[in-house]
Amino acid sequence: MEQSLLYPVVNAVRTDQKLDGLWRFSFDAVGVGPQEGWAKHLPKAVDMPVPASFNDFFTDKDAREYTGDFWYEKKFFVPADYQGRFVGLRFDAVTHRATIYVDGVKIRSHEGGFLPFVADVTDALHYGEENTVVVQGNNELSREALPAGDTITLKNGKKMVRPFFDFYNYSGINRSVHLITLPVERITDYTTDFTLAGADADVHYTVTTTGDHDVVAVLRDADGQVVAENTGKQGTLHVTDAHLWNVRAAYLYTLTLRITNDTTIVDEYSAEIGIRTIKIVGTEIQVNGQSVYLKGFGRHEDSPFAGRAFDLNVEKKDFSLMQWSGANSFRTSHYPYDEQVYQMADREGFLVIDEVPAVGFKMAAASFLGGLNQSFFKGPWIKPLHAKHLDQITDMIKRDKNHPSVFAWSLLNEPDTVTEESVPYFKQIFAETKDLDPQSRPRTFSLSEDDTIETSKDLDFPDIYLLNRYPGWYHYAGYQISDGEAGLREEMDKWAASGINKPIVFTEFGADTEAGLHKLPSVMWSEEYQVEVLEMFSRIFDSYPFIKGEQVWNFADFQTVEGNMRVNGNKKGIFTRDRQPKAAAFFYHKRWTNIPLDY
Numbered sequence: 001m002e003q004s005l006l007y008p009v010v011n012a013v014r015t016d017q018k019l020d021g022l023w024r025f026s027f028d029a030v031g032v033g034p035q036e037g038w039a040k041h042l043p044k045a046v047d048m049p050v051p052a053s054f055n056d057f058f059t060d061k062d063a064r065e066y067t068g069d070f071w072y073e074k075k076f077f078v079p080a081d082y083q084g085r086f087v088g089l090r091f092d093a094v095t096h097r098a099t100i101y102v103d104g105v106k107i108r109s110h111e112g113g114f115l116p117f118v119a120d121v122t123d124a125l126h127y128g129e130e131n132t133v134v135v136q137g138n139n140e141l142s143r144e145a146l147p148a149g150d151t152i153t154l155k156n157g158k159k160m161v162r163p164f165f166d167f168y169n170y171s172g173i174n175r176s177v178h179l180i181t182l183p184v185e186r187i188t189d190y191t192t193d194f195t196l197a198g199a200d201a202d203v204h205y206t207v208t209t210t211g212d213h214d215v216v217a218v219l220r221d222a223d224g225q226v227v228a229e230n231t232g233k234q235g236t237l238h239v240t241d242a243h244l245w246n247v248r249a250a251y252l253y254t255l256t257l258r259i260t261n262d263t264t265i266v267d268e269y270s271a272e273i274g275i276r277t278i279k280i281v282g283t284e285i286q287v288n289g290q291s292v293y294l295k296g297f298g299r300h301e302d303s304p305f306a307g308r309a310f311d312l313n314v315e316k317k318d319f320s321l322m323q324w325s326g327a328n329s330f331r332t333s334h335y336p337y338d339e340q341v342y343q344m345a346d347r348e349g350f351l352v353i354d355e356v357p358a359v360g361f362k363m364a365a366a367s368f369l370g371g372l373n374q375s376f377f378k379g380p381w382i383k384p385l386h387a388k389h390l391d392q393i394t395d396m397i398k399r400d401k402n403h404p405s406v407f408a409w410s411l412l413n414e415p416d417t418v419t420e421e422s423v424p425y426f427k428q429i430f431a432e433t434k435d436l437d438p439q440s441r442p443r444t445f446s447l448s449e450d451d452t453i454e455t456s457k458d459l460d461f462p463d464i465y466l467l468n469r470y471p472g473w474y475h476y477a478g479y480q481i482s483d484g485e486a487g488l489r490e491e492m493d494k495w496a497a498s499g500i501n502k503p504i505v506f507t508e509f510g511a512d513t514e515a516g517l518h519k520l521p522s523v524m525w526s527e528e529y530q531v532e533v534l535e536m537f538s539r540i541f542d543s544y545p546f547i548k549g550e551q552v553w554n555f556a557d558f559q560t561v562e563g564n565m566r567v568n569g570n571k572k573g574i575f576t577r578d579r580q581p582k583a584a585a586f587f588y589h590k591r592w593t594n595i596p597l598d599y
């Protein structure tokens, strides 16, 4: 668990310099790096952009599919006047694990390819001189790490991953690297929670610091006017006539936390916050006491050239298309996204299901890829896996807890929940994560086709049921789709008869579609057929009042491993990978712009 995951800011007492750009890069297939001194300097290297996945820059398959250790190096100057401050290198994400060296000195390691970590380099730097940072990365998969998979060795000695999940194992320094300096006595974390009282609101806050000086909290409205302030490392800011943050009607205040020593500012941290409440009331998802219906997408951080890298240009385009489609929500399938995504969602009033990469926890997927056919939760890998799973849930909530857009935490995607062995695992992880979120937002996970109201052993745990269902594609497809609709209606009737008192959100449904393929009457893979599948699901969503959301799979076509069921990736996108609309995009533009928020 990281000590601080505050997003870097620049002010009178904090600095943030991005080290993005071209780094030196080298594979290390035979693992000679450590003994050959690569921690100090890479003997030979190519230029590699950061942030970016390295895979798609290469033209030879050994390089694109490379599995194992890889090394990055960057020289950076450290001003003399940084001495006496905390100096850190913040990696927004290195996939899947990394060890950091400065001038040959090992600083730390980190496991988890989709969450940030800070290397404290304060005592390792040469101040007033140029320094060298080296990153030893690794992208192997295993059953005891997230996301789950296998790494095999081919007869030619080369390693290869076999993911138990359906997105390409893009690897590298996928998000920005920051050189940050902070005061020695500083703010390391803060929490916010809200209560509404008529037109007023109370902002309950706590602040964690490294010292004993007190903290002043100041809240400003969108016009920069102070609306409340309080002294104390915890307290309540009372806001008269509060302007609430609402779905697709965002309003953001600025919370400024300051450590002062008489007149001097020791440290200061400001962030945008949205005053809103999230509650599950029976089968309703309520924002500020109003029921909301989720319209939107499962997504991926995925685009041509830079792979899984965060790209602000792509993100801006994606939000523009989501707004055009009439969406109001998305799931960060299947891993926490770059912090800037949540900042955009805060500003645009989107609701976000925030998900950790606990994907592939189902041997069926492995057997689909030629793995074992046993209960995933019975394997010897479960103990080390659980530790990493808990660590990544903890850091995801620590990092994202103050975003008004985040309304639920998804702790797994499509795990095996039909075996008795899964129950103790779920019981433990849900118990351990119960109090991590000061706002006690719903915790959930998605249920695959196998995990129904009759077969799943773990239905007591989630606060919302997320269903991933594929009649019309993986079964009852083509001309048999009418059986698929009948079957899903039968399942929904069973949920209805069960007296469930929790909301259901469909977080995956759809059909692979080759853009530009048209057929009358339709056939599978045609744009016309994708619309028929989505129309079928829409009829069902409109038939059951406890269905409180539809997040179609997927926003855009995305890269996967190669396979006889993938045509250069997963083509279930409503948009193509270069973000052009298929017919289904116009279907949703029409459907969602005519569905009211409290549908």
Ligand SMILES: CCC[C@@H]1NC[C@@H](O)[C@H](O)[C@H]1C(=O)O
Binding pocket: 165, 166, 167, 334, 414, 448, 449, 468, 470, 474, 508, 553, 570, 572
């Ligand atoms: C039947 C499982 C469906 C599966 N669910 C997880 C997603 O990450 C995949 O992309 C999706 C698919 O195969 O399209």
